[in-house]
Amino acid sequence: MKKTDILIIGSGIAGLFFAIKIAKKRPDLSIAIMTKDKVKNSNTQLAQGGIAVVTDCIKDSFEQHIADTLQSGGGLCDEEIVKMVIHQAPERLKELIDIGVSFDKNKSGIWNLGLEGGHSQHRILHHKDISGAEIEKNLIETIKQLSNITVLEDHLVIDVDTKKSNGKMRCTGAFYCDKINKKVKYIRTKTVVLSTGGCGQIFKNTTNPEIATGDGIAIASRAGAVIKDMQYIQFHPTALYEEDKNPFFLISEAVRGFGAHIVNENQKRFIFKDDIRGELATRDIVSQAISKEIETSGKQYVYLDCRHLDFAEFYRHFPSITDYCKTIGLHPERDLIPIVPVAHYQCGGISVNKKSQTNIKNLYAIGECSRTGLHGKNRLASNSLLEALVFAHQASDHIGRTIDDLSFSSKKSLLKFDEPLMDRDSNYFVELKKELQTMMTFFFANKDSDFAPILNRIESMKMATVGLLFKKQKITTQLIEFTNMLTVAKIIVEQNKTEALKNVTSY
Structure with a gap:
């Protein structure tokens, strides 16, 4: 493939949802998804908790979800962006359900909504504790049915190509490694959408898979895009401690929402010393409290205590977490689970506007690699999948209306291609x-x-x-x-x- 109308880099929820939206809106366009590993390997695949959406307008409201998000963000959220994302949530949720994504319901057929740290109401839709895998599976199946989308696995993008036009830089193509054929190649495109995920592998202890090496941020930075708020790295407070493990196994925020306690070596709860919400405080507060306790005690970890919970119900909600614990000899119904805070999510990234545009013409960013203004200093739990959906929609809407005004660059690169890798x-x-x-x-x-x-x-x-x-x-x-x-x-x-x-x- 030497050219494509739209090049999507990355295959998590943001990139795949965008691809589906734009492919259906504009079946006349050619769309390529490049992913450096297999298409299913992404942070989305590992997401346990779910997606935060106001569905119960009697107990909950958009205003409460907005307030929770703003409070979690520590004064750095863009309020207009927060309102846009949360008000769009029900419509984006319906689109997921329409392609076959299933979320848990109770015996009465009503959404079985979860509660997570920082949320004032139960509003997390989930599929057991494998919500990301359920979403990713259905997105991939839908992609396969759309003939104008080409998925290129084992294609690692090196850099995007830019040129100056009317005094402004614009994106014209990309250099990439075809890892299968061991070649370095070039592709021309009208528009590039970065959806490359996070950078957790920069840290020793992280929940992020090995592919999370910050590629999109680096690519955008070298192209001259504005990068903002990368000092705000969110540490998840409850990763299962295993010595010399990378990545760490995540224990969902929803486990604490279900009623689990965080205790120290003496089996005493201690989070309340830092916040009256205790275990249901936001991730930054819980992580800091755990870090202080570890430093004071000299121990390597604290514990998650699930022993007082209804285990049959616990297992129905968290089968993959329970099963993983058992593979290493831990039984949540009778054992304390060792936990530590680990790098989990970047709240900053490539600066974009409401349309997902960067300051480089024809270069867009969506998902975790972008900085939209939603999260501020600290992401509210389960807002990230929602953000990905909304900004994928925003990008698809804008690109669908404007791409006909764009043309392929005639620029020829001086680099030698097909170099052995x-x-x-x-x-x-x-x-x-x-x-x-x-x-x-x-x-x-x-x-x-x-x-x-x-x-x-x-x-x-x-x-x-x-x-x-x-x-x-x-x-x-x-x-x-x-x-x-x-x-x-x-x-x-x-x-x-x-x-x-x-x-x-x-x-």
């Missing part, structure tokens, strides 16, 4: 990746005013990888991913530095 030096990158993960984990746990050492080390790592590229004169998938991780790590540290200086000068 080498996969060597794996141990070298494994060790560098471990060092970066350890360094960034320590940085987030011990932020101070001395940012120079970590920035210098990131820069020296970058020079080492560039040096290897020039020495070998070959591109490898590990080199691309690690370069992206370094780019995003530097942005995170620099934006933390800016935040720290702003806080100092505000006094």
Whole structure:
């Protein structure tokens, strides 16, 4: 494939939902989805909790969901964006249901709504504790039925191509690695939609899969897109502790909504010292409380206590969590479950407007890689799947109305394509990746005013990888991913530095 009308990079809920929307709206357009692994491998696939939508207008309301989101975001949410997303939620939910996505109901046929931290009402629609897998499965099945969509697995995008037009940069194509045929290639396109997910692999302890290396942020940054609020990395408070595990197994927020307690070594609840909501406080507050308890106790973890719950009902709600615990010898009905906070979700990202547009013409961003203004400093649980749906809709609506005004670029690249793709030096990158993960984990746990050492080390790592590229004169998938991780790590540290200086000068 040498050109396509629309190139989607990434295959989570945002990218797939966008592809379906635009393919149905404009069957005359050619659409390509490039994903660096298999199409089903994404953060969406791992999402347990569900999607936050106001469906019970007697007990709940849009106003309450808006208020909960604003409170969770710590004063940094864009209120107009919050209102837009939450008011659109029922319509986007209906579209999911229309393609076959199933959400749990009670015996009376009413939605079995879950409660999660930061929510004032039960409003989380879920499919047991595998909501993401249920959504992803149905999206993929729908994609297969649309003839104008081509899915390209094992295609790792290196960078988008841009050119200046009427004084403004616009996106014209992309360079990518065909990992199957070991080739570096180029594709021309009218529009690029980044839906590449998060960057959790920058940290030693994370729930994110190995593919979450911040590719979209790095690609957009190199193209000149604005990146905002990357200092706000959300740590999930309840990941199952297993020594030397990466990624960690997530224990859904909904488990605490179901009634589980967080206890210390002495089996005492302690979150109430930090917030009257206890275990149902927002993720940032619960994570900070756990971190303080771990530091005070000198232990490596605290515990999730499910022993007082109705286990038959618990298992019906959380079969995959229960089954996973049992594979490592833990039985939630009688054992305390060791937990730690781990890197889970980036609240910042590629800055976009209501139409999902970046400041680069023809370049859009949706899903976790984007910074929409919804989350602020801290994401409200189960708002992310909703955000992905709404901004995929916004992008599809805008692109569907404007793409006819665009044309393919006639620009020819001077780069040599079809270069063999080498996969060597794996141990070298494994060790560098471990060092970066350890360094960034320590940085987030011990932020101070001395940012120079970590920035210098990131820069020296970058020079080492560039040096290897020039020495070998070959591109490898590990080199691309690690370069992206370094780019995003530097942005995170620099934006933390800016935040720290702003806080100092505000006094």
